[in-house]
Amino acid sequence: MGDDYLDLRLETFLEQLSAAGSAPGGGSAAAVTVAAAARLVEMVASCSHRWDDAGGIVAQAATIAARAAELASTDAVAWEEALAALREAEAGTLDAKGSRLLERKLDAAAAAPLEIASLGADVAALAALACERGDATYRADAAAAAALAAGAARAAAHLVRVNLAVRGSDPRLARALASERSAAELAAGLVESGA
Amino acid sequence: MTEGARPSALSDAELVERCRAGDEQAWGELVERYSRYVYAIISRGFRLGENDAEDVFQDVFTRVYTNLDSLRDSSALRPWIAQLTRRRCLDVLASKGREQPAEEVGGAESGPDLHELDEAFAVREALVSLSEACQEILDRFFARDQSYRTIADELDLPAGTIASRIARCLGKLRAELEETE
Numbered sequence: 001m002g003d004d005y006l007d008l009r010l011e012t013f014l015e016q017l018s019a020a021g022s023a024p025g026g027g028s029a030a031a032v033t034v035a036a037a038a039r040l041v042e043m044v045a046s047c048s049h050r051w052d053d054a055g056g057i058v059a060q061a062a063t064i065a066a067r068a069a070e071l072a073s074t075d076a077v078a079w080e081e082a083l084a085a086l087r088e089a090e091a092g093t094l095d096a097k098g099s100r101l102l103e104r105k106l107d108a109a110a111a112a113p114l115e116i117a118s119l120g121a122d123v124a125a126l127a128a129l130a131c132e133r134g135d136a137t138y139r140a141d142a143a144a145a146a147a148l149a150a151g152a153a154r155a156a157a158h159l160v161r162v163n164l165a166v167r168g169s170d171p172r173l174a175r176a177l178a179s180e181r182s183a184a185e186l187a188a189g190l191v192e193s194g195a
Numbered sequence: 196m197t198e199g200a201r202p203s204a205l206s207d208a209e210l211v212e213r214c215r216a217g218d219e220q221a222w223g224e225l226v227e228r229y230s231r232y233v234y235a236i237i238s239r240g241f242r243l244g245e246n247d248a249e250d251v252f253q254d255v256f257t258r259v260y261t262n263l264d265s266l267r268d269s270s271a272l273r274p275w276i277a278q279l280t281r282r283r284c285l286d287v288l289a290s291k292g293r294e295q296p297a298e299e300v301g302g303a304e305s306g307p308d309l310h311e312l313d314e315a316f317a318v319r320e321a322l323v324s325l326s327e328a329c330q331e332i333l334d335r336f337f338a339r340d341q342s343y344r345t346i347a348d349e350l351d352l353p354a355g356t357i358a359s360r361i362a363r364c365l366g367k368l369r370a371e372l373e374e375t376e
Contacts, residue, residue, distance in 0.1 A: 052366070053359060053362035053363060053366065055362070055365065055366065055369065056361060056362025056363065056364075056365035056366055057358065057362050059362075059365055060336070060358060060361055060362065063336070063337060067340065118342040118344065119342070121342065121343070121344065122342055122343050122344075122358075125343055125354075125355065125357075125358055126358050129358055129359065178344070179342075179344070182344070182354075
């Protein structure tokens with residue numbers, strides 16, 4: 001639980017994803033997808049030698065990728081803890097204190113996907129810039145990065161909704177949905193333009 | 196730099212000259228500017244315990260104060276302070292039967308090496324020379340981990356321009372660092 005997933009072989013990470021009933025789950029998969037999308041943007045910027053701001057985009061993409069990778073582990077830990085509390089609740093052994101604890105665990109389990117959705121929106125924004133200003137040879141990769149980031153942002157926003165078991169007015173859900181929307185619009189713009 | 200410039204806006208060489216002239220405010224700025232650096236070398240580079248760290252810290256700045264006139268090149272303040280700090284740390288380690296700084300003893304996983312600390316400090320110094328707007332936006336993104344959306348909302352800027360602004364500020368930071376090398 002809570003391994004540094006970047007230290008794993010890809011095959012091992014995928015096997016862990018398929019393991020029954022335990023982390024990593026959807027949140028970690030979304031985080032790793034955001035990290036992969038960010039690294040794609042980094043590649044596009046690195047190859048765009050005539051783009052004055054490319055170095056600054058590389059630095060931002062690398063920073064976001066590192067944050068997303070860290071969130072893959074954070075999410076796994078939070079989800080395992082929430083899952084344990086949920087099982088206790090299902091067994092009917094929760095008292096009032098246990099119920100409050102469960103609520104806190106679910107809140108914590110929503111925090112990581114909220115950040116993952118936000119990072120997904122940021123990667124989509126970087127991908128849009130890379131598509132517009134980067135080397136034309138790599139535009140399709142930039143558009144692919146935006147699409148991956150948008151998918152991950154959508155998945156993460158869904159997890160926020162589920163983990164908060166929510167009322168539509170929760171500001172955290174509103175933030176997650178705003179990130180999802182922003183990433184989706186950017187990605188759609190790039191993919192539909194044929195970039 | 197003008198005579199009346201704030202100490203925080205002075206270069207190291209100007210700061211040294213003011214300290215030599217007995218300017219107490221400049222001395223305060225020198226300690227402020229280098230205290231984190233010295234402490235980082237002591238604690239992260241050599242992993243000294245709290246008591247030893249405090250002793251070395253005090254001793255280094257006492258030596259800087261009393262020997263400032265012996266510094267030949269005023270602009271070489273940082274390497275001079277680093278050297279003083281390392282020597283004092285090695286003295287402490289030798290007195291306890293250890294002879295190597297922590298990162299040499301423990302290998303790469305023990306933490307950042309002294310070169311990394313120097314680089315981090317150089318970046319911090321270069322940051323100060325950027326516009327306040329650049330300092331603000333870089334701090335928000337890289338230090339406070341804020342998203343583009345949050346930065347845009349709090350600084351009242353269009354969300355779509357944040358990544359470009361950060362990139363341009365990084366370009367200026369890079370130019371500043373290259374100039375000082």
